[in-house]
Structure formats: C-alpha cells, structure tokens
Amino acid sequence: MSEQVRTQNEELNLIGQDYESRYGFHDPVEYFHKGAKGINHEVVEMISKMKKEPRWMTERRHEALDIFFEKPMPRWGNTKLLNEIDFDNIYYYMKPIEDQKDNWDDVPEYIKKTFDRLGIPEAEKKFLGGVSAQYESEVVYHSLQKDLEDMGVIFLDMDSGLREYEDIVKQYFGTIIPSNDNKFAALNSAVWSGGTFIYIPPGLDVKAPLQAYFRINAENMGQFERTLIIVDKGSRVHYIEGCTAPVYSTNSLHTAVVEMIALEDSYIRYTTIQNWSRNIYNLVTKRANVYKNATVEWVDGNLGSRLTMKYPCIQLLGEGAKGEILSVAFAGIDQHQDAGAKVIHFASNTSSRITSKSISKDNGRASYRGLVKVHKNAKNCKVSVECDALLIGEDARSDTYPTMEIDNDQVKIEHEARVSKVAEEQLFYLTSRGLSEDEARLLIVNGFMEPFTKELPMEYAVELNRLIELEMEGSIG
Amino acid sequence: MTERKPLFEFKNVHVKVDETEVVNGVSLKIYPGETHAIMGPNGSGKSSLANALMGNPSYTITKGEVYLDGENMLEMEPDKRSLAGLFLAFQYPLPIPGVTVANFLRSAVKARRAKDDDMSDFRKTLKAEMDGLSIDHPFAARYLNDGFSGGEKKRIEILQLAMLKPKMALLDETDSGLDIDALKIVAQGINRFHSDKNGILLITHYQRMLNYVKPDFVHVMMRGKFVKEGGPGLAMELEEKGYEWVEQETAQKVEV
Numbered sequence: 001m002s003e004q005v006r007t008q009n010e011e012l013n014l015i016g017q018d019y020e021s022r023y024g025f026h027d028p029v030e031y032f033h034k035g036a037k038g039i040n041h042e043v044v045e046m047i048s049k050m051k052k053e054p055r056w057m058t059e060r061r062h063e064a065l066d067i068f069f070e071k072p073m074p075r076w077g078n079t080k081l082l083n084e085i086d087f088d089n090i091y092y093y094m095k096p097i098e099d100q101k102d103n104w105d106d107v108p109e110y111i112k113k114t115f116d117r118l119g120i121p122e123a124e125k126k127f128l129g130g131v132s133a134q135y136e137s138e139v140v141y142h143s144l145q146k147d148l149e150d151m152g153v154i155f156l157d158m159d160s161g162l163r164e165y166e167d168i169v170k171q172y173f174g175t176i177i178p179s180n181d182n183k184f185a186a187l188n189s190a191v192w193s194g195g196t197f198i199y200i201p202p203g204l205d206v207k208a209p210l211q212a213y214f215r216i217n218a219e220n221m222g223q224f225e226r227t228l229i230i231v232d233k234g235s236r237v238h239y240i241e242g243c244t245a246p247v248y249s250t251n252s253l254h255t256a257v258v259e260m261i262a263l264e265d266s267y268i269r270y271t272t273i274q275n276w277s278r279n280i281y282n283l284v285t286k287r288a289n290v291y292k293n294a295t296v297e298w299v300d301g302n303l304g305s306r307l308t309m310k311y312p313c314i315q316l317l318g319e320g321a322k323g324e325i326l327s328v329a330f331a332g333i334d335q336h337q338d339a340g341a342k343v344i345h346f347a348s349n350t351s352s353r354i355t356s357k358s359i360s361k362d363n364g365r366a367s368y369r370g371l372v373k374v375h376k377n378a379k380n381c382k383v384s385v386e387c388d389a390l391l392i393g394e395d396a397r398s399d400t401y402p403t404m405e406i407d408n409d410q411v412k413i414e415h416e417a418r419v420s421k422v423a424e425e426q427l428f429y430l431t432s433r434g435l436s437e438d439e440a441r442l443l444i445v446n447g448f449m450e451p452f453t454k455e456l457p458m459e460y461a462v463e464l465n466r467l468i469e470l471e472m473e474g475s476i477g
Numbered sequence: 478m479t480e481r482k483p484l485f486e487f488k489n490v491h492v493k494v495d496e497t498e499v500v501n502g503v504s505l506k507i508y509p510g511e512t513h514a515i516m517g518p519n520g521s522g523k524s525s526l527a528n529a530l531m532g533n534p535s536y537t538i539t540k541g542e543v544y545l546d547g548e549n550m551l552e553m554e555p556d557k558r559s560l561a562g563l564f565l566a567f568q569y570p571l572p573i574p575g576v577t578v579a580n581f582l583r584s585a586v587k588a589r590r591a592k593d594d595d596m597s598d599f600r601k602t603l604k605a606e607m608d609g610l611s612i613d614h615p616f617a618a619r620y621l622n623d624g625f626s627g628g629e630k631k632r633i634e635i636l637q638l639a640m641l642k643p644k645m646a647l648l649d650e651t652d653s654g655l656d657i658d659a660l661k662i663v664a665q666g667i668n669r670f671h672s673d674k675n676g677i678l679l680i681t682h683y684q685r686m687l688n689y690v691k692p693d694f695v696h697v698m699m700r701g702k703f704v705k706e707g708g709p710g711l712a713m714e715l716e717e718k719g720y721e722w723v724e725q726e727t728a729q730k731v732e733v
C-alpha cells in the first residue's frame with residue numbers, strides 16, 4: 001500500500017465509525033432561497049425565472065411537468081416503496097447561496113466544511129482536473145484547471161452551460177432522454193437544477209478526471225441535477241460523480257438525468273460512487289449514444305438509499321462502437337437496490353459487456369434488471385452479460401430479470417448468472433488463519449467486489465472498501 | 478527427572494459429520510520437536526480428524542479433549558485456535574476469488590500482531606519465504622487458490638505455514654499433487670520451519686514424503702481409529718505390504 005493510501009486510510013479511520021458522523025451530519029443553513037413544498041406549474045415557473053432561462057426551456061419544463069402528472073407510477077420494480085413517495089412533502093428547489101464560487105475561501109464556512117469533511121478540496125489538489133460541488137439545487141463551487149480551459153474544455157454546471165452555450169444545449173438537451181421517457185425523467189426535466197455540462201473538443205485526451213459531487217443537506221429535499229456530456233471526435237474523458245446525504249427519518253428524493261454523447265473514436269468513462277443515507281429514493285435515468293468506434297463505460301457503484309432504481313443505458317449507434325457497464329450494488333437492512341443495465345446494438349460490429357455484482361445482507365434486496373437488444377441489421381455483434389450475486393444471511397434476497405432481444409443470428413452471446421452465499425468452508429479457511437469471522441467475511445466481500453474496485457482510481461477504491469466495511473458492520477444508521 | 482509436557486494432545490476424540498461418526502475415539506500426544514505421521518486408507522477419517530481439531534464447524538467433536546500448550550482448544554473458535562498456534566494445511570485449499578495471496582497473508586500476519594504494528598517488514602519477509610519455496614513473486618498478486626494447479630495450492634499452504642510460524646502444524650496430504658522436484662522443495666520448507674519447539678502431524682499416503690520429513694512415529698488410521706503405531710520403519714512396511722496386512726494383524730489381535 002502506498003504511503004498516500006495509508007494516510008488516507010488513517011484519515012478515514014479518524015473521521016469516525018459510522019455514516020452518521022462521516023456523512024450523516026447536516027448543516028444548519030440559512031437558504032438564499034427556499035420555495036414551498038410541493039410541485040405545480042408555479043414552482044416550475046419560479047425555478048425558470050430565478051435562473052433567467054430562455055423561454056424555450058421554460059416551456060419545456062411546463063410540458064415535462066404535464067407529462068409527469070399524466071404518467072402513472074411504474075407498475076414494476078418495488079411498487080410498494082415507490083408508492084410511499086409523498087411528492088407533496090418535498091422541496092423542489094433550494095438555493096443555498098446567491099452565486100457560485102471558484103475559490104473555496106469564498107464558499108460559506110458551513111458548506112466548505114461539509115465538502116472538507118467529504119475530502120473534495122483535498123482530492124482536487126491531488127489528482128482532479130476539475131471539480132464541481134452541488135449543494136441542494138445549485139452548484140456552489142466550481143473549478144477547472146487552467147490548461148484544460150485553455151484547450152477549450154468546457155466543464156460547467158448545467159445552468160451556466162445553458163447560459164453560456166445555449167446553442168449546444170438546445171441541440172442536444174433531452175434528445176437522448178426525452179421528457180416522456182419515464183415518469184422520473186419527466187419530473188427531472190420539469191424541475192432540473194444544477195448538474196454538469198461538459199464539452200470536450202476534438203482530439204483531446206483529458207487525463208485528470210473531472211469530478212462532480214452532489215450533496216443533499218436538507219430534510220425532504222428533492223435534488224434534480226441534470227447532466228449533459230458531449231465528447232467530440234477522438235477525445236477522451238473520465239468523469240466521476242459522488243453523492244451523499246444526511247440521515248433523516250423522512251425521505252428525500254434524488255432524481256437525476258444524465259445524457260452522454262460519444263462521437264466517433266471518442267472514449268468516455270462515467271464513474272459513480274453513490275453512498276446515500278437510508279432515507280433517499282434514488283431514481284435516476286442515464287443513457288449514452290455511442291458513435292462509430294467510440295467507447296462508453298458506465299462504472300456504477302450503488303451503496304445506501306432506501307430504494308435505488310437505475311439502469312444505465314448504452315445505445316451503440318455507429319459501427320465498431322463499444323459499451324461497458326460495470327456495476328455493484330450493496331443492499332443492507334431495509335434497502336432495495338434495483339439496478340441493472342441496458343444496451344441496444346443498432347450497428348454492426350458493435351460489442352457490449354455487462355458485469356453486475358450485487359451483495360445483499362440482512363433483509364436487503366438486490367435486483368438485476370437488464371436488457372440487451374440487437375437490431376436486425378446489426379451484424380457480427382458481441383454481447384456478454386455476467387451477473388453475480390452474493391448473499392449474506394438467511395433473509396438476504398437477490399433476483400435477476402435479464403431480457404435479451406436478439407433479432408438476427410449473427411451475434412456472439414455469452415451469458416452467465418451466479419448466486420452464491422458466503423460459504424462456511426471459505427469462512428473456515430480464513431478463520432483457521434487467525435482472521436475473525438467478521439474480518440473473513442469482509443475479505444470475501446471485498447474479493448467479490450474486486451473486479452469493480454480495481455477499475456476505480458486508487459483513492460476511490462480505498463474509500464469504497466471502507467464504505468463496504470461500514471456496511472458490513474451494519475453501523476450505518 | 479522433570480516431567481515432559483506434551484505440546485499437543487488429544488484424548489479419545491470422536492468426530493461426527495452429518496450424523497455419522499467418522500472418527501471414533503483417537504488419542505495422541507505430541508511433544509515439542511516431534512514429527513508424527515498418520516497413514517491410512519481413503520475415507521478412514523484422517524482429514525475429518527484434522528478438520529475437527531482445527532475447529533471446522535462441519536466436523537463436530539462429540540466427545541474427547543484437545544489441548545495445545547495446555548490450552549483447551551475445544552473452547553476456542555478456529556481463529557483463536559490459530560492465534561494460539563495451531564495450523565492446518567488443507568488437503569483441498571479453497572479458492573477465495575478477488576483476494577490476493579499477499580493481502581490475505583498480510584491480514585493473517587496482522588491478526589498476530591499488535592494493532593499499531595507498522596507491518597513494514599511484511600513484504601520483505603514474504604518475498605524471502607516465497608524464494609525459499611521457489612514461488613515466483615508475481616504469485617503474491619494472484620487470487621488465493623483461484624485457478625491454482627494442485628501443486629501450486631500445496632506450495633501456498635506451506636508458504637502460509639512459513640509466514641505464520643505456528644506451534645503445531647497439521648499437514649493434510651501436503652505431498653499429494655506435487656511433482657518430484659516440488660516435493661523436495663516443499664519438504665525442505667517444512668524442515669526449515671521445524672524446530673525443537675514446534676510439532677508436526679503429517680497426514681500422507683506415501684513413503685516418499687517421509688524420506689524428506691522424517692517422522693518419529695507413524696500411526697495407522699482405519700475406520701476412524703488408530704490401529705497401529707510404530708517408528709519410521711512402519712511406513713516402509715506399509716508401502717510394501719499394504720493396509721490389508723494391518724487389517725489381518727488387528728483381526729488376529731482381536732481373536733487373541
């Protein structure tokens with residue numbers, strides 16, 4: 001282990017033993033603007049006005065709200081938990097401060113402290129190319145390395161993106177995930193705020209990752225960030241998203257929409273480490289369009305939340321395009337991780353790989369829901385799907401709902417699904433070497449996750465292992 | 478004369494698996510510095526005994542006593558037995574996917590040290606012990622027993638022995654699956670570990686291992702019982718005459 005990781009480990013140890021004290025704290029905040037609870041056209045109008053948006057966006061928001069009202073709740077997934085969401089008891093827009101800062105010293109102390117505790121400024125100094133920090137509805141801090149800016153990299157919060165690059169936004173916004181895609185995409189399209197706008201000009205390899213951090217602080221908060229990433233021909237970027245929230249007894253809602261476009265020969269990796277508290281409903285729509293010989297990878301780590309429904313999607317539109325979705329989900333006490341993946345092969349010689357790993361502990365439930373579709377004219381495609389579930393304890397539950405729609409016979413398909421328990425014999429092997437049963441179980445779980453963890457930048461891998469350890473201790477309140 | 482105290486002792490041990498008794502009353506005393514061998518036909522209960530002694534929950538000791546250095550092993554979970562100095566090299570080591578040999582060994586070594594110990598010597602020790610067993614260094618980064626060949630698994634078991642330095646080592650068929658050169662290397666590893674302070678109980682089917690790791694006593698196990706005991710010569714005799722011979726002998730004994 002490198003010195004850096006060791007110290008980081010120690011720091012993490014110091015921060016505390018449970019979610020409550022590490023992430024679960026909340027700040028007493030005087031909000032610059034805090035609307036009323038509930039959702040209606042007035043709220044939408046107010047959000048759009050406050051943001052001084054062009055009329056077309058305001059109109060889109062209203063249309064989307066009508067769609068949201070019209071569409072019924074999904075009748076699949078965990079309908080019981082879904083129906084517990086009380087849309088009238090949620091704040092749809094909270095603006096913590098008047099404007100965004102580009103220097104941490106200008107960010108109010110209580111907010112800065114939050115991000116300090118989450119290690120964001122530290123990570124920024126060490127290895128990130130750009131940082132965006134969203135607090136409730138708005139991005140409060142934002143930075144981008146000077147050299148990246150000079151090369152024409154655009155990395156902004158979505159609101160600034162719309163103000164400064166209206167043409168690009170108008171061209172792409174909602175084209176990959178239209179408002180009527182699903183009920184929650186409609187809600188996001190109506191009340192979206194914050195999120196990320198990235199454009200990478202052709203032929204650039206952005207080596208240092210760009211990171212956005214999303215923090216919900218208030219009780220009964222709805223966070224609706226909107227992200228649009230466009231990577232032009234031959235360019236490469238790695239975007240990292242992290243999320244946390246305090247522990248409250250009532251529920252909050254996180255409903256994001258992420259749209260990505262990977263133009264010819266480009267490469268995008270989108271890494272998520274979400275670590276929501278147990279009162280969060282996390283209902284997210286993510287989709288990428290991948291053009292000729294381009295690659296998109298969703299690396300998606302789902303921890304925490306009460307209910308997560310998230311199925312990152314890849315549409316392989318150009319010949320030779322590649323897509324990979326690598327996800328882990330950890331479902332602890334009273335949690336349901338309903339996660340999965342979708343890949344649609346529209347073009348020939350495209351390939352996709354889905355690797356889904358889930359861990360269910362206590363009465364936690366992890367579901368894999370996946371769709372792979374290969375269109376009639378998409379010849380010589382390669383598809384690989386691997387689902388691996390690990391159960392800990394007698395009440396843990398895992399289900400898989402894989403769907404394959406293959407409309408031609410020139411496809412190479414590999415499909416594997418496994419459910420395993422932490423085997424007594426494995427535990428015995430490890431305990432017979434002096435590890436306690438808890439340590440042994442943790443080692444087995446970390447080993448199970450390794451194919452995922454090794455894809456993360458070192459700092460995040462360490463953090464993830466630490467989070468898993470907390471989950472295994474069952475101490476997250 | 479001061480009375481010598483056994484390092485490891487079990488008395489009248491009975492072991493049950495799935496409601497069947499597979500070991501029916503075996504006893505043994507092993508003194509510091511001694512090497513004992515257990516030989517016996519397939520299914521006679523050798524591995525069951527070794528697993529039960531180590532505390533494998535699938536093998537219940539229904540009767541009997543087990544002591545290491547005067548400590549009652551039956552009151553301890555497997556991890557505590559390990560920390561007390563007991564070790565079992567498995568006949569069939571299990572794969573632990575995603576956990577590297579190095580990480581696993583680090584955790585096991587760490588479990589033996591004080592919490593704030595810096596472990597900075599770990600890597601060096603590991604490399605030296607790997608060299609001793611002719612294991613290539615990149616092996617440390619492989620997942621434990623995952624896709625290892627039979628012989629590789631056995632070498633890694635002995636690497637664990639070398640790193641953990643127990644007081645009492647139970648080695649269950651560590652020689653099977655090894656080629657001729659590997660057998661020699663592994664045997665040398667065992668001999669390097671062996672001192673006048675620790676003890677070895679070797680389960681084997683073959684004399685050839687015993688040429689390298691010389692036993693002081695050989696016990697023959699059949700149908701869950703020790704039926705014969707002798708010096709190193711007994712192993713040779715067994716190899717020559719087979720277990721039928723022991724069977725006939727014991728049958729005669731019963732007749733007398």
Ligand SMILES: Nc1ncnc2c1ncn2[C@@H]1O[C@H](COP(=O)(O)OP(=O)(O)OP(=O)(O)O)[C@@H](O)[C@H]1O
Nearest residue numbers: 494495499517518519520521522523524525526535
């Ligand atoms: N986990 C188990 N479940 C069911 N039966 C078992 C189990 N382990 C051992 N047995 C049975 O107990 C008996 C003794 O087996 P054991 O493995 O102890 O024999 P052994 O002497 O080690 O044989 P070998 O020389 O082939 O390794 C056998 O009949 C075996 O089938």
Ligand SMILES: [Mg+2]
Nearest residue numbers: 523524525568
């Ligand atoms: Mg055996």
